[in-house]
Amino acid sequence: MSAPLPLSARLPIYLRLMRLDKPIGILLLLWPTLWALWLAADGFPPLHVLAIFVLGTVLMRSAGCVINDYADRDFDGHVERTKNRPLATRAIGTREALLLAAGLSLLAFLLILPLAPIVLWLSLPALFLAASYPFMKRFFAIPQAYLGIAFGFGIPMGFAAVQGEVPAIAWWLLLGNIFWTVAYDTEYAMVDRPDDLRIGIKTSAITFGRFDVAAVMLCYALAFALFAAIGVAAGRGAFYFAGLLGACGIAGYHYTLIRGRERAPCFKAFLHNNWVGASIFAGIVADYIAFPAV
Numbered sequence: 001m002s003a004p005l006p007l008s009a010r011l012p013i014y015l016r017l018m019r020l021d022k023p024i025g026i027l028l029l030l031w032p033t034l035w036a037l038w039l040a041a042d043g044f045p046p047l048h049v050l051a052i053f054v055l056g057t058v059l060m061r062s063a064g065c066v067i068n069d070y071a072d073r074d075f076d077g078h079v080e081r082t083k084n085r086p087l088a089t090r091a092i093g094t095r096e097a098l099l100l101a102a103g104l105s106l107l108a109f110l111l112i113l114p115l116a117p118i119v120l121w122l123s124l125p126a127l128f129l130a131a132s133y134p135f136m137k138r139f140f141a142i143p144q145a146y147l148g149i150a151f152g153f154g155i156p157m158g159f160a161a162v163q164g165e166v167p168a169i170a171w172w173l174l175l176g177n178i179f180w181t182v183a184y185d186t187e188y189a190m191v192d193r194p195d196d197l198r199i200g201i202k203t204s205a206i207t208f209g210r211f212d213v214a215a216v217m218l219c220y221a222l223a224f225a226l227f228a229a230i231g232v233a234a235g236r237g238a239f240y241f242a243g244l245l246g247a248c249g250i251a252g253y254h255y256t257l258i259r260g261r262e263r264a265p266c267f268k269a270f271l272h273n274n275w276v277g278a279s280i281f282a283g284i285v286a287d288y289i290a291f292p293a294v
Contacts, residue, residue, distance in 0.1 A: 010092070014100060017069060017086045018062035024271055026061045028184065031277025032177045033057055033154035036170065038284045039234060040162035042293030049161050052115065056108045057154060063104035064130045064150070070097050071134035079195040105130075118160045126153040137201050144185040144204040148178030169230055176226035183219035183251070184273040186212060187258055190266040213259050220251040227280065236284075237291040243283015247276045 019025055033053050037045040044050075069076065069087045076088035086092045105127060112119050129150035136143035152174045159170040182204060189196070189205035190212060196203050208215040224244060231240045250272065257269040 013086050013092050017066050019065040027274045029061050029151050030057045032152050034281050036155040036158035040159040043288040052111050056111050059104050059108040063101045066097050066101040067131055068134040075199050078199050115161045116164050122157045141207045142204045144182045148181030151181050152177035176223045179219045179223035183216045186216050187266050188270040191263045236287050239287035239290050240283045243279050246279035250276050
């Protein structure tokens with residue numbers, strides 16, 4: 001029986017398991033949370049709330065990655081892009097991985113204790129969504145929609161932290177985030193489609209079939225339409241819509257990448273969604289600076 005690895009050797013494995021070497025997931029989770037905090041606060045949110053949500057996003061995304069790899073440990077080895085993940089190669093044990101996920105989740109929960117009680121209550125469905133998403137791929141035809149709810153639950157939590165309640169605009173913003181998530185995660189799923197078909201995983205790229213590109217662009221359009229409506233309802237100005245227009249232009253560029261359905265360009269389009277979120281956020285911040293709420 002081999003001796004257990006020292007902590008110094010396990011730490012790089014933990015970091016890879018938490019996907020901290022690939023921050024795109026954290027960014028895609030963070031942007032909607034930041035949109036929500038700025039809209040809820042009508043400008044720059046309280047600094048302690050901002051710090052809690054940024055750190056909480058990193059912790060929960062990391063925990064979600066560990067749970068995802070635990071759920072997919074017997075599948076990842078058959079997928080070209082994921083075959084070298086720590087649980088797929090048995091570089092780390094399942095019990096150790098689950099303890100890591102639990103520890104990260106506990107730290108995230110401790111972070112929000114100073115916030116309003118409604119945030120604590122909302123953290124329960126947020127945790128359930130994060131833990132259950134990886135298993136949706138077994139039977140749900142479009143698990144990307146479920147991911148959109150999980151990735152967007154920082155939106156109602158952000159509004160609750162700032163305003164003490166979750167207004168209707170928060171739920172509309174969450175719906176827009178669901179469509180955006182389906183768009184970018186379908187691009188991601190198009191990369192793995194041949195492997196997923198072989199091992200029996202369900203994804204939106206498989207469900208949409210030959211209409212996958214059209215479905216991605218429709219989801220972008222629906223997301224941006226909802227974000228525009230939210231801007232009107234919130235009384236935002238030109239900079240908000242300029243940021244949204246920039247995001248539309250980026251999505252248009254993604255069409256040129258995914259229309260050939262080739263792995264590398266589809267993955268590039270997925271990664272490029274960081275700039276979609278950043279463009280929208282920049283528009284929100286600039287708009288509140290130029291047109292402060294009264």
